[in-house]
Amino acid sequence: MIGKICGTGSYAPKKILDNHDLSKFIDTNDQWIRERTGVARRHIIEGETTVTMAVEAANRALKDAGVNAKDIDLLIVTTVSSNVILPCTACEVQKQIKADNATCFDLNAACTGFLFAYNTVQAYMQTNMYKTALVIGAETLSELLDWTDRGTCILFGDGAGAVVVKGEEEGFYYGITHSQGEKGQALTCESRHQKGFGKTILERDTMMKMDGQAVFTFAVRNVPKVIKEVLDKGNLHPEEIDYYILHQANQRIVEGVAKRLHIDMEKFPMNLQEYGNTSSASIPILLDECKKKGVLREGQKIVMAGFGAGLSWGASVFDW
Ligand code: UT7
Numbered sequence: 001m002i003g004k005i006c007g008t009g010s011y012a013p014k015k016i017l018d019n020h021d022l023s024k025f026i027d028t029n030d031q032w033i034r035e036r037t038g039v040a041r042r043h044i045i046e047g048e049t050t051v052t053m054a055v056e057a058a059n060r061a062l063k064d065a066g067v068n069a070k071d072i073d074l075l076i077v078t079t080v081s082s083n084v085i086l087p088c089t090a091c092e093v094q095k096q097i098k099a100d101n102a103t104c105f106d107l108n109a110a111c112t113g114f115l116f117a118y119n120t121v122q123a124y125m126q127t128n129m130y131k132t133a134l135v136i137g138a139e140t141l142s143e144l145l146d147w148t149d150r151g152t153c154i155l156f157g158d159g160a161g162a163v164v165v166k167g168e169e170e171g172f173y174y175g176i177t178h179s180q181g182e183k184g185q186a187l188t189c190e191s192r193h194q195k196g197f198g199k200t201i202l203e204r205d206t207m208m209k210m211d212g213q214a215v216f217t218f219a220v221r222n223v224p225k226v227i228k229e230v231l232d233k234g235n236l237h238p239e240e241i242d243y244y245i246l247h248q249a250n251q252r253i254v255e256g257v258a259k260r261l262h263i264d265m266e267k268f269p270m271n272l273q274e275y276g277n278t279s280s281a282s283i284p285i286l287l288d289e290c291k292k293k294g295v296l297r298e299g300q301k302i303v304m305a306g307f308g309a310g311l312s313w314g315a316s317v318f319d320w
Pocket of ligand 1: 027028032033151154155211212213215219248249250253277279309
């Protein structure tokens, strides 16, 4: 079997923090953030949690797919920001949406999480182990950020996105994944003692730290390469792809990838301006928006690519 995405859903917290709001408590400004990242605003939890956002996105995806929660046999949540360490977020979501027949686990591959989970679902479906999967990317990065570090906190936001994947007898899919632990120090987070935006910072030294330029260079070099690798597997050329759905990390990274592939930016939908970088939630949120806007249509060839902490990166190509 090959998995086909048959429904999408997403959720973003109601509270919005725009660049002007940030400039009130750190030395930054709207122009710098827009020019260097493309971000204008981000959604930040206020009452929501990773679980509540995941549940909302999941219910919307199930409704969109016309699938009953009881029919889900595999439920994966990708997150670096679970509410608690145990039980895993996927089991909490299972309980709340009553997906009683699902096998549930979390997957942490940082911003590449959703891409890795999608490839994992496809691998399971190729062995006929599961038939109907729910994959959710859900992140409350505002709880991991050092809100005094202007080099990092301006980039990220909270949110969740979900897809329902159904196994079909025929279909088109190829995937590639990579990791490079020796470069892991470029993006780290040792604990989650931060209690969220506007609250007490307990141990600043252990919060999210990023060598922005190192991650930037890694992404611009490796994402075009992995896209070419997966296209070679599928015997396709970059111009044969209808849309490239990339992890929304920085507008200049997406532009750099488009340039290296010699593909027009029109084929790279973006929503970073509205959400910032939501790590593993960014791809499913973007898929949901593109589906709802009618951008994605049956039969189109889609490339998805993710990259981030680990370091890790990967791509897949499939029919919508
Ligand atoms: O999701 C995957 C993981 N993360 C990423 O993909 C992130 C990849 N990296 C990036 O997106 C970018 O590196 C950043 C947006 C994080 C930073 O942009 P940059 O162009 O690499 O800036 P920089 O760190 O080289 O800083 C350039 C200048 C510095 O000033 P000087 O030394 O040139 O005087 C910084 O101090 O900009 C200054 N700066 C700021 N100025 C205003 C850094 N952050 C800010 C800020 N506002 N928020």
